[in-house]
Amino acid sequence: MAAAAIADSATKLDVEGCAFPALVTPPGSSKTHFLGGFVAFTAIGIYLESDAISALAKKWQGKAAEELNGSLEFFRDIAGGHFEKSTRVVMIVPLTGEQYSEKVCENCVTIWKEMGIYTGAEDEALKKFKEALESETFLPGSSILFTHSPAGSLTIAFSKDGSITEAAAAVIDNGVLTRALLESIIGENGVSPAAKQSLALRLSELMAKVSDALGRTQPQQQVEETVLA
Numbered sequence: 001m002a003a004a005a006i007a008d009s010a011t012k013l014d015v016e017g018c019a020f021p022a023l024v025t026p027p028g029s030s031k032t033h034f035l036g037g038f039v040a041f042t043a044i045g046i047y048l049e050s051d052a053i054s055a056l057a058k059k060w061q062g063k064a065a066e067e068l069n070g071s072l073e074f075f076r077d078i079a080g081g082h083f084e085k086s087t088r089v090v091m092i093v094p095l096t097g098e099q100y101s102e103k104v105c106e107n108c109v110t111i112w113k114e115m116g117i118y119t120g121a122e123d124e125a126l127k128k129f130k131e132a133l134e135s136e137t138f139l140p141g142s143s144i145l146f147t148h149s150p151a152g153s154l155t156i157a158f159s160k161d162g163s164i165t166e167a168a169a170a171v172i173d174n175g176v177l178t179r180a181l182l183e184s185i186i187g188e189n190g191v192s193p194a195a196k197q198s199l200a201l202r203l204s205e206l207m208a209k210v211s212d213a214l215g216r217t218q219p220q221q222q223v224e225e226t227v228l229a
Contacts, residue, residue, distance in 0.1 A: 006209045007034040007050035010202065018090040018141070020045040024164045026086035028147040028155030028171065033086050034206075036078075037186075037199030043090040044185060046199060052083040053206050061207040068200035072188050075196060079182045085148040087182065090162070091140050097133030100144070105129060107184035107191075108177060114188075117176070125174035132156050132170035146181060154178040 012022040015038050023032050024047055033047030060074055068074045078085070089100075105126045112118035133156070138144070141162055147155040152175030155168045172178075186196050 003052075003054040003210065004032075004050040006053055006206055007032075009209070010034040010036075010206065013038055013045070015043040015045070015090075018043040018092070019162070020088065020090075021164075024086065024088070025166075026084075026088075026147040026155070026164065027145055027157035027166050027168045028149070028153070029084055029086070031084055033084065035202070037195055037197075037202050042092055042095070044191075044195060045088040045090075046182075046186065046195065047086040047088070048078070048081075049084040052078070052081060052085075053203075053210060055081055055083055056203060057207040057210040060203075061210055063204065063207075065197075065201040065204040068204055069197050074200070075186045075188075075190075076183070078186065078199070079179050082150045084150065085182055087146040087148070087185065088164075089144040089146075091138040091142050093140060095138045097136030097138065098130070100138070101130045101133040104181065104184060107189075108180040110189070111180050111183055111187060112176070122174065122176055125172055125177040128170065128172050128174075129154075129156075129177065132172070148178045148182055151175075152178055154181065 010022045013020045013035060020035055020038060022035050025032050026047065031049045033049050036046045036048045038045045056077060059077065060068060108126065109118060112122060136158060143159040143162060145157040145159060145164065152173060154172045154174065154177055156170045157165050157168050159165050185191055186199060190196060
């Protein structure tokens with residue numbers, strides 16, 4: 001079964017009354033992303049393009065969800081993987097863009113300092129991030145949508161009614177910020193263990209389908225040689 005077909009089997013989720021569809025085409029991208037997992041703080045859905053399944057399966061297929069959930073390296077492979085990721089942040093309570101951006105920037109700086117890569121050069125990207133959100137007010141049910149490109153750009157869009165808009169409010173070309181934003185959610189000190197647990201469970205199930213499909217398509221002799229090797 002091809003990765004795209006496996007990704008299509010992902011299911012939708014309802015988080016705190018917020019519906020997260022199984023598949024979306026995020027702003028700034030022409031690719032379809034499947035729902036990998038979520039965290040119920042605001043309500044955050046994490047999507048990945050279908051190539052993520054085969055890319056991650058090369059290293060992580062066969063691992064139980066519990067093992068993936070406990071592996072910092074696994075989540076770093078997601079954040080730094082050469083495939084598109086997108087994040088949909090749905091507000092459960094009213095929040096201003098200034099409040100949200102201040103917290104995100106604080107988390108990103110913490111991550112950079114822990115990794116020993118914060119030099120201050122990233123401040124310009126953080127300034128642009130704050131400017132993109134500062135005039136916004138988010139009521140319950142409205143969304144912020146981020147598309148994390150492996151090329152290093154972060155596309156930001158807003159939705160007032162829960163729809164997935166194609167219009168970008170801002171694009172920030174900074175790979176360090178693009179990755180740190182996702183790591184602030186699923187990294188070592190991510191905003192909630194629930195996001196990582198959900199992502200580990202769903203990806204474990206999807207990667208198992210890659211392994212099953214490989215076994216069905218290999219000639220019997222090749223399967224036997226693989227088992228005996």
